[in-house]
Amino acid sequence: MMKLNQISNLSKIIDECVHCGLCLSSCPTYLTSGLEAKSPRGRLLIMNQIQENPEVLDKEMLQHLNTCLDCRGCETVCPSGVEYHLAFQETTNIINKNQTLPFLSTFILSEIKNKKILPLIKWVVWISKKLRILSLLSKLGINTAIQGNSIPVNKIEDLLKIKSGIHKTNQISKGLIGLYTGCIMNEWFIKVHKSTINVLNTLGYNVFIPENNICCGALHQHSGDSGTAFQLKSESENIFKNCDFVVVNSAGCSAELKSNNTKIKYLDIIEFLNSVEIKMKNSWNKNIIWDAPCHLSHAQQLATTTTELFNKLKIEPISWSGQEICCGGAGNYTLIHPQESEEILKLKYNQLLKYEINYLVTSNPGCHLQLEKGRQLYNRNFQIIHFVELIEMIL
Amino acid sequence: MITEQFLNSIKRKLSNEKIRINPNELKLYANDGLQLHEAVPGCVILPDSTEEIAWIVKQCIKYKIPFVPRGAGTGLSGGSVISDGVIIQLSRLNKILEIDIPNRCAIVQPGVVNAYLTQEVKSQGYHFAPDPSSQIASTIGGNVAENAGGPHTLKHGVTVNHVLGQTIVLPNGKITKIGGKHRYSAELDLNSLFTGSEGTLGIISEIIVNLSKDPLSTRTLLLIFDKISNATDLVTEILLAGVIPSALEMIDQLCIQAVENHLKIGFPKNASAILIIELDGEIENVNWELEQIKHISKKYVSEKIIEATSEKDRQNLWRGRKHAAGAIGNISPAFYTNDGVVPRDKLTPILEFIQFVSRKYEMKIANLCHAGDGNIHPLILYNPKDKKEIKKAFDCSTEILLKCIEYGGVLTGEHGIGIEKIHLMEKMFGKQEIELQRKIKHGFDKNNLLNPGKLIPDKMGCGELNIFNKQFSS
Ligand SMILES: Cc1cc2nc3c(=O)[nH]c(=O)nc-3n(C[C@H](O)[C@H](O)[C@H](O)COP(=O)(O)OP(=O)(O)OC[C@H]3O[C@@H](n4cnc5c(N)ncnc54)[C@H](O)[C@@H]3O)c2cc1C
Ligand code: SF4
Ligand code: SF4
Numbered sequence: 001m002m003k004l005n006q007i008s009n010l011s012k013i014i015d016e017c018v019h020c021g022l023c024l025s026s027c028p029t030y031l032t033s034g035l036e037a038k039s040p041r042g043r044l045l046i047m048n049q050i051q052e053n054p055e056v057l058d059k060e061m062l063q064h065l066n067t068c069l070d071c072r073g074c075e076t077v078c079p080s081g082v083e084y085h086l087a088f089q090e091t092t093n094i095i096n097k098n099q100t101l102p103f104l105s106t107f108i109l110s111e112i113k114n115k116k117i118l119p120l121i122k123w124v125v126w127i128s129k130k131l132r133i134l135s136l137l138s139k140l141g142i143n144t145a146i147q148g149n150s151i152p153v154n155k156i157e158d159l160l161k162i163k164s165g166i167h168k169t170n171q172i173s174k175g176l177i178g179l180y181t182g183c184i185m186n187e188w189f190i191k192v193h194k195s196t197i198n199v200l201n202t203l204g205y206n207v208f209i210p211e212n213n214i215c216c217g218a219l220h221q222h223s224g225d226s227g228t229a230f231q232l233k234s235e236s237e238n239i240f241k242n243c244d245f246v247v248v249n250s251a252g253c254s255a256e257l258k259s260n261n262t263k264i265k266y267l268d269i270i271e272f273l274n275s276v277e278i279k280m281k282n283s284w285n286k287n288i289i290w291d292a293p294c295h296l297s298h299a300q301q302l303a304t305t306t307t308e309l310f311n312k313l314k315i316e317p318i319s320w321s322g323q324e325i326c327c328g329g330a331g332n333y334t335l336i337h338p339q340e341s342e343e344i345l346k347l348k349y350n351q352l353l354k355y356e357i358n359y360l361v362t363s364n365p366g367c368h369l370q371l372e373k374g375r376q377l378y379n380r381n382f383q384i385i386h387f388v389e390l391i392e393m394i395l
Numbered sequence: 396m397i398t399e400q401f402l403n404s405i406k407r408k409l410s411n412e413k414i415r416i417n418p419n420e421l422k423l424y425a426n427d428g429l430q431l432h433e434a435v436p437g438c439v440i441l442p443d444s445t446e447e448i449a450w451i452v453k454q455c456i457k458y459k460i461p462f463v464p465r466g467a468g469t470g471l472s473g474g475s476v477i478s479d480g481v482i483i484q485l486s487r488l489n490k491i492l493e494i495d496i497p498n499r500c501a502i503v504q505p506g507v508v509n510a511y512l513t514q515e516v517k518s519q520g521y522h523f524a525p526d527p528s529s530q531i532a533s534t535i536g537g538n539v540a541e542n543a544g545g546p547h548t549l550k551h552g553v554t555v556n557h558v559l560g561q562t563i564v565l566p567n568g569k570i571t572k573i574g575g576k577h578r579y580s581a582e583l584d585l586n587s588l589f590t591g592s593e594g595t596l597g598i599i600s601e602i603i604v605n606l607s608k609d610p611l612s613t614r615t616l617l618l619i620f621d622k623i624s625n626a627t628d629l630v631t632e633i634l635l636a637g638v639i640p641s642a643l644e645m646i647d648q649l650c651i652q653a654v655e656n657h658l659k660i661g662f663p664k665n666a667s668a669i670l671i672i673e674l675d676g677e678i679e680n681v682n683w684e685l686e687q688i689k690h691i692s693k694k695y696v697s698e699k700i701i702e703a704t705s706e707k708d709r710q711n712l713w714r715g716r717k718h719a720a721g722a723i724g725n726i727s728p729a730f731y732t733n734d735g736v737v738p739r740d741k742l743t744p745i746l747e748f749i750q751f752v753s754r755k756y757e758m759k760i761a762n763l764c765h766a767g768d769g770n771i772h773p774l775i776l777y778n779p780k781d782k783k784e785i786k787k788a789f790d791c792s793t794e795i796l797l798k799c800i801e802y803g804g805v806l807t808g809e810h811g812i813g814i815e816k817i818h819l820m821e822k823m824f825g826k827q828e829i830e831l832q833r834k835i836k837h838g839f840d841k842n843n844l845l846n847p848g849k850l851i852p853d854k855m856g857c858g859e860l861n862i863f864n865k866q867f868s869s
Contacts, residue, residue: 018430018730019427021467021532026532031489036420036468037415049419061419079724080721080725
């Protein structure tokens with residue numbers, strides 16, 4: 001519960017902002033709107049207005065605040081070390097005390113918690129893909145269809161859950177790693193989990209897969225429901241108690257899991273891969289772009305670690321401007337703020353489209369879905385893959 | 396004052412979304428990077444073309460409403476704030492229109508962020524030379540308006556040296572173009588007149604800027620001192636020896652500590668001061684300069700010179716320097732800085748004077764200097780919730796600036812006069828010089844509606860001159 005003490009300090013955080021404005025150009029919503037109210041500096045002032053007068057909430061200003069992706073791009077560049085996300089969380093808590101969450105948010109969050117909706121979507125998407133309904137509707141520009149079509153379930157194997165229990169390496173084991181299977185990853189990205197197990201086994205580790213879906217509570221936390229987030233996080237404490245450590249292949253989840261005091265050692269897959277020796281069978285000669293998830297570079301500050309890892313693997317992703325800016329995926333942002341999300345995606349693709357590439361690499365399901373949506377909208381042929389799928393190809 | 400008629404007229408042409416009038420939203424525009432001065436506008440309008448700017452300006456004239464252009468609002472002299480008037484916010488004019496490598500120039504809209512232009516041409520071996528520490532966010536329009544400088548100004552010049560042409564919406568709403576891709580001027584040097592005019596003579600809506608070739612080699616050094624005067628004396632000696640580093644930056648102990656608290660660059664926390672020196676150019680030349688510096692610095696430095704051994708190392712040092720002012724947020728809820736300039740050989744005495752002012756007012760002052768240019772940045776720490784401290788911070792700054800003038804320097808090296816230093820203009824300039832500047836302003840802006848009360852005092856000696864000062868003495 002450390003965190004609750006930490007974040008009860010809204011005004012202290014707001015005071016640390018010296019109004020220098022250096023964060024403006026790192027904020028996706030400022031870049032698309034040009035509005036101070038949709039910039040980190042402006043939002044901190046809105047938070048101040050809210051804390052000074054929580055009973056009278058100005059709907060328009062709330063809307064500006066709510067369009068924040070919580071991507072934390074502003075924190076990376078802020079010279080003053082303003083912990084924007086803590087201020088944002090505490091303000092969201094204040095707001096939620098004074099008004100109810102919009103229906104769509106509540107619905108999505110409760111469905112994720114109940115763990116029913118994700119498998120259902122997966123099957124509906126798969127069948128619609130088979131019957132070519134989705135690609136037809138996507139071509140007509142229907143947003144939900146494009147979003148559905150972005151879910152990477154193409155073959156029947158992509159739907160079938162991985163066996164729980166221990167997946168053994170065929171070498172002398174270096175240790176037992178728990179794989180944090182998550183909620184969305186465990187239903188829609190089974191393919192990535194399979195690659196992860198394969199990579200970890202090849203590197204000489206046994207991998208433990210829990211029986212049920214687990215959830216880090218990130219989406220709940222960002223919507224101001226810290227209670228549910230905490231409860232969800234605690235559920236996994238016991239599940240992994242026999243593992244040496246737990247590897248997380250979704251940057252959003254690793255960031256959230258690490259933010260709590262916990263007995264378990266969580267490592268993002270990128271951190272883990274950078275810490276072990278990797279013997280490559282194949283060298284890499286395809287053009288790739290790495291689009292770092294915000295929760296990796298900004299929330300966990302692992303940008304340098306990723307660069308080191310690429311150097312170690314002798315892979316040189318194309319250097320491009322725009323990678324430190326969020327793609328507009330940001331959890332359920334696409335569903336709640338479709339228009340803003342699409343404008344931000346356009347910003348990203350305006351840069352991406354300048355390059356000829358074979359693969360676009362990421363390591364977070366939300367980014368994966370959003371980038372895939374962009375790929376379809378802009379009609380490109382490259383493939384979007386997870387970092388472990390890239391490693392799998394060279395191991 | 397914004398009137399109903401004005402708003403109705405604007406709404407007839409522009410979509411509501413481009414016109415911001417919610418009072419809570421307008422409060423967010425009450426400051427730029429200068430926290431000391433607050434002024435809430437009556438309306439913020441976001442045009443997306445030169446023609447739209449011109450049209451808005453004409454409406455402002457018709458309804459006699461003062462207006463001011465705003466870029467990223469990182470300015471440090473209160474230039475882009477206005478009380479009750481209209482802010483013409485240029486953040487949506489953010490496109491790079493053309494990159495012309497054969498002619499070594501680019502055409503940009505004013506809202507393009509400085510660093511984005513360099514990012515865009517980096518792969519071709521070019522960059523945009525003006526590099527204010529705010530370059531990751533400040534706009535090229537704002538840089539031109541303030542004639543921004545940066546650490547590399549010493550060798551590569553300030554913004555005005557890199558502006559080839561401009562499209563300007565004049566205060567009467569007419570659009571005019573000056574300069575061009577060529578590097579010669581047939582007219583009076585209007586490019587220089589508008590550059591640095593702080594948004595008081597016209598609104599820049601397009602800029603043709605010079606692109607510079609990346610240097611063949613770069614060496615970056617960190618020098619450590621146990622006495623500030625050793626650092627400042629060395630600066631003078633280096634330049635006397637005929638070495639022109641591309642950058643020569645000084646950071647003092649308090650500032651080092653703020654940086655290290657948060658950014659952990661690896662600056663020595665107990666050093667009295669450090670110098671970051673960068674050399675660039677032909678390899679042989681750079682090597683010669685390096686030898687000179689090593690030789691001259693022997694009797695000044697307290698530790699061995701550290702050299703950045705990789706681009707990553709170099710970027711890290713610069714991150715420390717460029718984020719140094721902002722890092723003050725770590726040790727104080729607010730800071731106030733001016734950017735006075737002294738002749739280089741007066742660096743040591745002015746820094747001693749700053750120490751004196753600090754003791755006199757019992758206010759902490761950290762120091763950053765573009766030392767090679769004699770451009771100081773005393774960062775005065777204060778509590779924004781304490782009125783007395785606000786007043787003290789302002790008085791400290793005034794004393795320091797007056798000393799700069801006494802030493803034969805100027806009021807501002809790069810942040811501009813804005814509203815912040817306007818009360819000192821008459822101390823700096825004689826009656827005639829001010830009058831001349833007023834005539835120029837009047838020639839362009841008869842109605843005095845464009846960014847009034849900034850840069851050039853309206854009337855000498857009258858009460859209005861001290862608007863800023865008045866705010867705190869009440
Ligand atoms: C942390 C920090 C570090 C800084 N470091 C430096 C530095 O090293 N060197 C330096 O020179 N400055 C520095 N500055 C000051 C500031 O960043 C510069 O003055 C910058 O050029 C302002 O750009 P902007 O886009 O933020 O302009 P704004 O602050 O929005 O505006 C500044 C002035 O320019 C006018 N203006 C803006 N756009 C236009 C336009 N298109 N046409 C006409 N007038 C216009 C405005 O009316 C205003 O008077 C620093 C500021 C901060 C906060
Ligand atoms: S960079 Fe940090 S200190 Fe500067 S305005 Fe943004 S949040 Fe505030
Ligand atoms: S978290 Fe992201 S979207 Fe929110 S203010 Fe910061 S940069 Fe902008």
